[in-house]
Amino acid sequence: MTTLVVEDLLxxxxxxxxxxxxxxxxxxxxxxxxxxxxxxxxxxxxxxxxVPDNPxxxxxxxxxxxxxDQIRSExxxxxxxxxxxxxxxxxxPPDTDDTLVLLFLCCHPTLTPASQTALTxxxxxxxxxxxxxxxxxVPEATMGARISRAKQRIRAAGSxxxxxxxxxxxxxxxxxxxxxxxIFNEGYTxxxxxxxxxxxxxxxxxxxxxxxxxxxxxxxxxTGLLALMLLTHARRDARTTAVGxxxxxxxxxxxxxxxxxVDEGTALVKAALAGPALGPYALQAAIAATHADAATxxxxxxxxxxxxxLILERVAPNPxxxxxxxxxxxxxxxxxxxxxxxxxLDGDDRMAGHHRLLSVRAHLLERTGDxxxxxxxxxxxxxxxxxxxxxxxxxxxxxxxxxxxxHREEVS
Amino acid sequence: xxxxISMYINPAVLDALTDAEKAAIGEGHGKFIEALxxxxxxxxxxxxxxxxxxxxxxxxxxxxxxxxxxxxxxKEHLGGFYLIDCEDRDRAIELAAQIPDAAIDGLGIEVRQVxxxxxxxxx
Numbered sequence: 001m002t003t004l005v006v007e008d009l010l011x012x013x014x015x016x017x018x019x020x021x022x023x024x025x026x027x028x029x030x031x032x033x034x035x036x037x038x039x040x041x042x043x044x045x046x047x048x049x050x051v052p053d054n055p056x057x058x059x060x061x062x063x064x065x066x067x068x069d070q071i072r073s074e075x076x077x078x079x080x081x082x083x084x085x086x087x088x089x090x091x092x093p094p095d096t097d098d099t100l101v102l103l104f105l106c107c108h109p110t111l112t113p114a115s116q117t118a119l120t121x122x123x124x125x126x127x128x129x130x131x132x133x134x135x136x137x138v139p140e141a142t143m144g145a146r147i148s149r150a151k152q153r154i155r156a157a158g159s160x161x162x163x164x165x166x167x168x169x170x171x172x173x174x175x176x177x178x179x180x181x182x183i184f185n186e187g188y189t190x191x192x193x194x195x196x197x198x199x200x201x202x203x204x205x206x207x208x209x210x211x212x213x214x215x216x217x218x219x220x221x222x223t224g225l226l227a228l229m230l231l232t233h234a235r236r237d238a239r240t241t242a243v244g245x246x247x248x249x250x251x252x253x254x255x256x257x258x259x260x261x262v263d264e265g266t267a268l269v270k271a272a273l274a275g276p277a278l279g280p281y282a283l284q285a286a287i288a289a290t291h292a293d294a295a296t297x298x299x300x301x302x303x304x305x306x307x308x309x310l311i312l313e314r315v316a317p318n319p320x321x322x323x324x325x326x327x328x329x330x331x332x333x334x335x336x337x338x339x340x341x342x343x344x345l346d347g348d349d350r351m352a353g354h355h356r357l358l359s360v361r362a363h364l365l366e367r368t369g370d371x372x373x374x375x376x377x378x379x380x381x382x383x384x385x386x387x388x389x390x391x392x393x394x395x396x397x398x399x400x401x402x403x404x405x406x407h408r409e410e411v412s
Numbered sequence: 413x414x415x416x417i418s419m420y421i422n423p424a425v426l427d428a429l430t431d432a433e434k435a436a437i438g439e440g441h442g443k444f445i446e447a448l449x450x451x452x453x454x455x456x457x458x459x460x461x462x463x464x465x466x467x468x469x470x471x472x473x474x475x476x477x478x479x480x481x482x483x484x485x486x487k488e489h490l491g492g493f494y495l496i497d498c499e500d501r502d503r504a505i506e507l508a509a510q511i512p513d514a515a516i517d518g519l520g521i522e523v524r525q526v527x528x529x530x531x532x533x534x535x
Binding site: 112113114137138139141143147149386387391 | 413449450451452453456497498499525527528533
């Protein structure tokens, strides 16, 4: 049994083992630590000694023992310790599927997004603290402190281990999906640093979203988010050159897109669009599917892309959506129309000096023939981004429209 | 997101402080470091020796030249920094404002996002 197979098995088993423990003992905070220790022990033992016949039972037993040890070392009250000890090793723990409950708990609204993502990856995703720390480029101690702080906050909030209901379920599901989206995004475009792809995080986000989709197949937004991830992930190999430079959508080699992911994503979009209400993830997935549908960039159905952005703007108004609509509008009605729409974003504090606004304006100015304006905006955009790959890409574009020598650079 | 919070010190300003004020700065940093460790936002912090101990290195015609200038003549010097990992820029600014130096005229705190990082995070 290879380490990789063991790793996959452990990641899949982690939420089930953890929920079994929490159901039995309560104390989510301590159970989570105990399961993490059991998982680490298994990751060391199983590849050399073989996977036990009942891996889940093994993990439950080891984690329970760790939990009891932990409570003993905390000098817990004698009665409580005794009660736990007698319950310690039932023959076969019942395997009720509480993964969703766990996911909702880890995405508790009192936590910050950084804590929600870290805790979700550890408790639901089965990653070790060290792996999560590496993925987010922080020391293990920093990540460990963040995770234990998150668990303390959940305990302080007095959260019960049950699925929220009704309106609260919808509101909490929105947070859960946002956390999954953030994990995916972090894997797809590193918010800072030199590496554009962090495939492990994207892969984990897809795995966790599949898990949620399997449990909530009727929810259009869960379906939409999974579709959006698959359609975006399908382009990963075409998105950068061998040396890590960004390749824009219209210049990507579409034969390098992953057909299986495109097909799966497209089928999910159809299912999501057939539902009663269109949510932002389903709409974004529909836009990605429209791009995937075009064999070449020239064949893109920009009218449909524009129409979908218009609906998205109504469903979830956001300056970034308007920005994207301006790109589609420039394709259907020309760059001047796109620039007029961009002008409406100038007063928005969220967009002022944002590198995306600057770079889109640069592209459109270039298309109107204003190379001096395009040059100035590419340069400003390059200065404003925190991603080295994006900076290189924008400097390259600035170089292509560089005004002749002696021209005075105007940077407002 | 990772940020470097740099502390620019002015030795003349620091010298003019009373012993109690100096002690309060030290204590303030200690509390700040503890809080950052607990919240899981601290990556590392380092303080630098007095600028009079700095070496300015240049290579001219293949020859190494070490001097103490020209930066020594500046009034403000980099005194140390915090490398933090936090939610967003607003949080980084909120944290920077908790550093005792921020409340003292003549000392400066600068917050900038990290763009590239390499090397092991833990020794």
